[in-house]
Amino acid sequence: MTNFTGNEKPISPAAPVMRPARGVGIAGYGAYVPRYRLPGKEISRVWTEGNTPPTVAEKSVPGLDEDVITMAVEAARNALDRAGTDPSGIGAVWVGSESHPYAVKPSSSVVAEAIGASPNLLAADWEFACKAGSEAMQAAVGMVGSGMIRYALAIGMDTAQGRPGDALEYTAGAGGGAFLIGPAEDALAVIEASYSYATDTPDFWRRDHAQYPSHAQRFTGEPAYFKHVTRAARTLLAGTGASPADFRYAVFHQPNPKFPQRAAELLGFTREQIQAGLLAPQIGNTYAGSALIGLTAVLDQAAPGDRILVVSFGSGAGSDAFQLTVTEKLLERRPRAPRTADYISRRKEIDYGVYARYRGKLKM
Amino acid sequence: MDIARHWRLRRQRYALVGEQCGHCREYIFPPRDICPHCGEEAGPVHAMCGRGEVYSFTVVHEPPTGYETQAPYAVALVKLAEGPLVTAQLTDVDAADIKIGMPVEMVTRRLRTDGAEGVIQYGYKFRPHLAVS
Incomplete structure (x- = not known):
């Protein structure tokens, strides 16, 4: 983790950020x-x-x-x-x-x-x-x-x-x-843009009929979690022109408390920005629920106009990134x-x- | 386990879908052909709000077949806000904390499974009201 910055390869200016045909x-x-x-x-x-x-x-x-x-x-x-x-x-x-x-x-x-x-x-x-x-x-x-x-x-x-x-x-x-x-x-909350990044990276898996997953120990860090989360976030931000300071909140997949904190650091987000959505210390890693329940906790306290970044991570491996802006309807x-x-x-x-x-x- | 029967009853079991009598306006659960209040034809369908209170309860220590892994568990008569009395398990509560008159709300949970390879039956249970801030 020491040398990894998540910024080894430059993001293409024509990054393939996704926007729906209608809002x-x-x-x-x-x-x-x-x-x-x-x-x-x-x-x-x-x-x-x-x-x-x-x-x-x-x-x-x-x-x-x-x-x-x-x-x-x-x-x-x-x-x-x-x-x-x-x-x-x-x-x-x-x-x-x-x-x-x-x-x-x-x-x-x-x-x-x-x-x-x-x-x-x-x-x-x-x-x-x-x-x-x-x-x-x-x-x-x-x-x-x-x-x-x-x-x-x-x-x-x-x-x-x-x-x-x-x-x-x-x-x-x-x-x-x-x-x-x-x-x-x-x-x-309006989803302004999104992006997905996926590669074949065997960091964690569960075979058919196996009761428990297996994982590749430290391999789950740099080439898996950090690479995919940071690439997805950087590409999305490059495509929308937003910078970390434009966001009130950020949520990263949280297999433990340390990974999302380190991802935030690599991307230039502060502890304050990720605090509301960081639930791993209290409930652990809810796997496919992890980033999404983090977003629910953020929406529980966000205000109209607040911008939110959400980046999930799935082993195997990939990340989905979303840029959202809260509307007045949230309060009601x-x-x-x-x-x-x-x-x-x-x-x-x-x-x-x-x-x-x-x-x-x-x-x- | 009777798959067809559970399948036919899935709407009432998953979501407390009963009826409100079109004649006397009383609420009916479970749904039936004739309104037990006025004797006229029952219906149309009405989803109960899911809130109610414990009318009476007991704790099952010697469970019937299919419920062995869950014992001990509480079974209650729950008086729904709309009026009907339903029998259901209580969940997410310690037996020592159950009181008659306690407000409860419906949740959809696993009722039983037909062994490790059979179907899983889901249906209504009740839990104490979730405290909200």
Whole structure:
């Protein structure tokens, strides 16, 4: 990490930043975080006699009756409550996750049914490690921006997996966000431009039928996370002509608290700009939910006119970057659903034994 | 597990979709052919708001088949804001904290699964009101 600047290759002046044919934005947003918390020191106690300093204070853990579908339903309901939109007018429901309950049978069709959006719609599950939800957002911008549909619901949600005793177990949390993408004139935040950057980089993967992901240790840093996040952010900013100082907030994918802080530093963003959306210390890494739930926390406190940068990262590897500007509609819509902080402050601490039961780590 | 039956009932189970009687205006859950209040034809459909309070409850320690992994869990009679009384599990709450009259709200959760390879059934449960700032 020491020599990496993320600026090794110059950005082409004709950078391929994407803008929809007609204005698009976020009509409603919603978050979800389960009730249970496992302190990092519990994991350290069980596996290293307390000798490993935890990466995060605690992580969120789903209850026995929760999964990506139930969590996505609640976040989606919050997004719809904020938007005040008739769910039957939603043209697409897309759920991005690494932990869909079924290998074959979509999460999205259950979510669409539960929120009353069925049956005149596209429904599909997205997979691109931790950027599956932001990829769904990009596609939603395209479908709404082309005028093919008026509203699309893009959700990033995970009950993240980490092998017992592995470094990832300290951070693999549960939660995410849902965004109802709609026309700019009905938006609480307008998506001004976006960009996606993807390469074949094997930093983290989970093979078919494998219960836990594997990772390439330090390889997950420079050639994976930092390269993709910084390239995506720099290319987007080069295309829109914005500089870090033009943004009130920035959200970067947060596999741990350190990576997004370092990415912000590399890109010239301050601690103050990333603070509101930095949730990893409290809930861990919610994988496909990570960048998106960070954005929900930012929208919970942003003011009209504020500009927001969001950059996700998915292993394998790629980043989606979005430049948004908040509108007056946010003030009226924000109180219509629980804030992300309401879910985070609803917490019941559990020990490693209960965690092992809740996460199906005990074979009976 | 009866896939067809659960599939037919999915709207009421996922989202508390009941009815409001077109004759006497009373709310009906679950939906039925004849209004239990006035004896006329029931309907049209009406989605309940999901809010209610605990009318009574018990804690299940000896669960029926299909619910073994969840025990102990609370089952309550919930009086919906619209009037109907529904039976449902309570979730996201410790049994010691449940009180009669406690305000609760509907959430959609996993009800049971048909083994490791069967379908997952989702449906309504109730949890204490989420405290909002």
